[in-house]
Amino acid sequence: MKKAENVALCGVMISLALVLSYMERLIPLQMVIPLPGIKLGLANIVTLVSLYFLGSKQAWAILLIRCILGAVFGGGISGLLFSVGGSILALTVMSAAKKVSCFSIFGVSILGAAAHNIGQIFMAVILMKSIYISGYLPYLLVIALFTGFATGSAAAGILRVLIKMPMGIKIKESN
Amino acid sequence: MKETLRLSFRKGDLWAIVLVILLALLTVGLWGRKVVSDTAGTVQIYQNNQCIMEYSLFQDALIPVEGEYHNIIQISGGKVAIVESNCPGEDCVHSGWIKSPGRSLVCLPNKVEVRLVGKEDEVDFIVR
Numbered sequence: 001m002k003k004a005e006n007v008a009l010c011g012v013m014i015s016l017a018l019v020l021s022y023m024e025r026l027i028p029l030q031m032v033i034p035l036p037g038i039k040l041g042l043a044n045i046v047t048l049v050s051l052y053f054l055g056s057k058q059a060w061a062i063l064l065i066r067c068i069l070g071a072v073f074g075g076g077i078s079g080l081l082f083s084v085g086g087s088i089l090a091l092t093v094m095s096a097a098k099k100v101s102c103f104s105i106f107g108v109s110i111l112g113a114a115a116h117n118i119g120q121i122f123m124a125v126i127l128m129k130s131i132y133i134s135g136y137l138p139y140l141l142v143i144a145l146f147t148g149f150a151t152g153s154a155a156a157g158i159l160r161v162l163i164k165m166p167m168g169i170k171i172k173e174s175n
Numbered sequence: 176m177k178e179t180l181r182l183s184f185r186k187g188d189l190w191a192i193v194l195v196i197l198l199a200l201l202t203v204g205l206w207g208r209k210v211v212s213d214t215a216g217t218v219q220i221y222q223n224n225q226c227i228m229e230y231s232l233f234q235d236a237l238i239p240v241e242g243e244y245h246n247i248i249q250i251s252g253g254k255v256a257i258v259e260s261n262c263p264g265e266d267c268v269h270s271g272w273i274k275s276p277g278r279s280l281v282c283l284p285n286k287v288e289v290r291l292v293g294k295e296d297e298v299d300f301i302v303r
Contacts, residue, residue, distance in 0.1 A: 030269030052180055074263060078283055102187025105180070110188070114195045128281070128288055129224045134202065135277060141199035145192055156182040163180070173182050 009054060010062055017046040017066040018073065035139055041113055041147050047091060048109055048155035053162055053171070056095045063087050082123050089119030105159070109152030113144035216276075218255050220248065221288040232274075232291065244285040255289060257282060 020042040029038055043066065051059040067087055071080035093115035097108045117140040124133045163171045220228040222242055230236055230250055238248040246267065247259035254274045257267040260282055267282035273291060280289040 025264055028269065030266055034269060034271045076263075076284065078286070079263075082283065097191070100187075101181075102185065103181070103191060104185040104188055105182050106184045107188035107191035110191045110195060114198065118198075124281070124283070128221075128283075128286070133279065133281060133288075135279075138199040138203045141195055141202070145195055148195075159180060159182055171180060173180050 006054070006058065010050075010058055013046050013050050013054070013058075013062045014066050014069065017043040017062065018069055020046060021066075021070060022073075033143065035136055035143070038140065038143060039147075041116065041151050044090065044109070044112060044116070044151045045154045045158070047087070048094070048105065048112070048151065049158050049162070051091070051094060051098060052105065052155070052159055056091075059091060059095070063091055078127070081127060082120050085123030086116040086120035089122075090116035104152075105156050106149060106152040109155065110145055110148030113148030113151065114141050117141060117144050217292050218248075218250055219290045219292055221290065223286050240285070240287055242285040242287065244282070246282050246285055246287055248280075248289055255291065256280065257287075257289065260285070 024039055024042045027040065029040065046066075047059060047063055050062045054062075064084075067080060067083050070083060071077060090112040094108050094112040097103050097111045100107075103111075117137065121134050121137050121140070125131060160173060163173065216232055218230045218232050219226050220230075220238065220240060222240065227240075228238065230238065232250060232253055232255065234250065235252070236250045238250070240246045240248060244260060244262040246257050246262070249256055249258045254272040256272040257270070257280050260268050262282055262284035264284070267280055267285075267287070270280050273280060273289075276291050278291050281287070
């Protein structure tokens, strides 16, 4: 891939992630399941697609810029700390899990969703100096199974289309 | 060099699911007992990690909390909720009413935490 293509794709991914995390706030998941920090993790679809399609270096760049811009556009500094804590752990786990041959994108996504919750709760415990918040972790982990599966299948669908595009990319799907 | 991607669900993914379930059970085991004890009696309101107010759960009250944002906490009939907030997202309001000890309501933007504790203070440990 040419450098310009690479930069352009990263830009598209960052804006996609920002729009998705904004749209996510409009979905009142808390109304159905009242837990703090619960969300669908739509922006994780972008992280997964960048990790699989562009590589881990680009995925890290996209993730960090997205977190910073997300804070600028409305999350604020405490929002930044939480999203950074969750996202960094999630991407670390996902890029490690991607290398494990027994996991498909589904396993990677589920582990990433769980890691995101653990990272977020960890940050919350540190910032609020209260172990009480960790009482939510078991519930969040169970929900992460479902949200992780959903984002994994969304990312798989996108990637199947993307790798067939004539962009000079040498990636194919394994059986 | 051709890279291959594993995009279909595999048997190995079940291990990821098992791992997450185990983690969930482990965290229940670790903290479930410590955090959840007998009947709640006291509502503690924390802001910036400091307990700023303490109320009985059985005396109805409407408590405004100022800060970067504005929360209104309501105690009513042995339950407590953050009923109003102008924070972005309003996760705290959507969390609804709580009544069990060890449960807490959190408004991260306003750095407010509403904790329910037992009749005597049952805090086992606080992470510093």
